[in-house]
């Protein structure tokens with residue numbers, strides 16, 4: 001109920017950007033400082049991260065929520081969000097073993113995006129034994145993910161390996177120390 005009240009305060013004249021699982025909030029901080037035409041909502045379930053983010057972020061165009069994005073996302077109108085960002089989602093939201101659960105969640109992500117809206121997903125590909133990830137394995141996993149997101153309805157605008165400055169986070173900085181065993185795939189999905 002409280003959260004619903006917060007949502008009434010979203011300015012209507014700005015493009016709405018949602019970040020799921022912001023961690024310490026470094027990404028949403030830098031995006032909100034650079035993009036004044038957007039209004040950012042960052043959602044983080046862990047209180048210690050949320051408090052850290054709240055302390056670090058001073059921009060006026062940001063709202064931070066300490067709750068589960070699974071509870072918040074359904075509250076938005078369909079086709080109301082310009083961009084949704086997820087960087088290094090927990091396994092529960094991307095691992096193939098939990099696919100049947102997370103597929104339902106990403107179909108809600110799809111529903112809430114505006115037509116032509118963007119879903120940025122940056123995730124890691126690791127080997128089950130945590131050995132260096134071969135190209136074969138990497139591209140097979142990437143193809144599997146592409147197929148799932150396409151079956152939800154997303155179009156793939158872009159997919160590429162590595163780190164991009166625009167979407168750098170604290171966890172990505174740590175993962176970057178082990179690029180052979182933790183390979184990073186960036187997806188830019190869109191909705192028709």
Ligand SMILES: C[S@@+](CC[C@H](N)C(=O)[O-])C[C@H]1O[C@@H](n2cnc3c(N)ncnc32)[C@H](O)[C@@H]1O
Nearest residue numbers: 021022023044045046068069087088169170171
């Ligand atoms: C691997 S961390 C990545 C954090 C950040 N995106 C980064 O790259 O630095 C995943 C984050 O998602 C948060 N998280 C996991 N499930 C969540 C949920 N249902 N709702 C909100 N946050 C969640 C975790 O608490 C954690 O901070």
